[in-house]
Amino acid sequence: MRIWKEQGKIKVAAPAKINLFLEILGKRPDGYHEIETVMQEVSLFDYIFLENHEKGIEFSCSNPRLTTGEDNLVLKAVRLLQKESGISRGVKIYLDKKIPIGAGLGGGSSDAVATLVGLNNLWQLGYDEKKLISLAGKLGSDTPFFVIGNTAICKGRGEIIIPYPLHVKYNYVIIYPKFEISTTTVYENFKINLTKNLKDVNFFLQTLLLGNPEKLGAYLHNRLEEVVFRLYPGLEKIKKTLAEIDFCGTLLSGSGSALYGLCKGGCDQKEIEQTIKMLNIGDVFVVTSDFDDTVKEREGGRL
């Protein structure tokens, strides 16, 4: 999370994530699926602005299509912290929504963690990373990852985080076909086939460390693709169209609907962006895995 003060308000940048690898190991007694996934933060952000407010909780959002009721993950995070800390002080929150909704990019989960981090600072709670991870785990399966961010292996239902710091940079182009997919629906329709040859995350991780996209492309893996493409055949067509573009590999992120292409070293991302925009298959986002200094400066450092 990148957090800083701007005009007396606390501003938190909430990054999106993509899944570079996702394997489903089985179904758990609690109804969730046991997964092994490699998540990567990318430079596409929502922004959360927080300031003290004497009149209770005031929440607004730049995207009118997104609920600002109690079912918004930002408010779920506020309620959780109020209960946990016993603080009933008011707060005014504005969500500048840029991450596509229901896209498999973790936007809601990232906003929830950005709210936890922002309030931890505003209310001077002094919660450490371990505490924030535990709180985030109460808000969803993808949420704990965003406390650590960068690159991480996530296990369990996704709440067990193993940081996997990379010192190499990869560039991606994300395509959002402008429709939401329910994560619940996807998992409910997934058919556990235990005979299927499960992919080995360790081999993927060794390749990831090399920093060679030409090598990594063939090892991108998302076990949810088969069920998502069965439910939404149009997405498989988009993936095939993207495969004709000069990427090292293309993959669905999470439960979709967003797909992404892994760019070759030294490729012209802006040119690729223009090419895809002409295909008119969705919104296009050019992103990177390494928020270099300019991005950090633009997004702010830690308070």
Ligand SMILES: C[C@](O)(CO)[C@H](O)COP(=O)(O)OP(=O)(O)OC[C@H]1O[C@@H](n2ccc(N)nc2=O)[C@H](O)[C@@H]1O
């Ligand atoms: C698809 C991924 O985005 C990959 O990163 C995540 O696994 C989903 O994470 P998430 O959106 O935070 O998921 P949650 O909001 O916790 O769960 C939504 C629904 O997805 C299903 N679910 C989620 C995670 C998981 N490991 N197994 C599941 O079966 C459950 O039906 C759950 O009710």
Ligand SMILES: Nc1ncnc2c1ncn2[C@@H]1O[C@H](COP(=O)(O)OP(=O)(O)OP(=O)(O)O)[C@@H](O)[C@H]1O
């Ligand atoms: N702050 C929020 N931002 C986005 N979606 C939110 C938010 N709060 C609640 N939601 C709801 O959560 C659902 C999933 O939103 P989100 O954008 O996180 O999906 P996603 O990117 O597919 O997430 P994941 O990759 O974790 O499955 C949507 O139905 C949306 O209405």
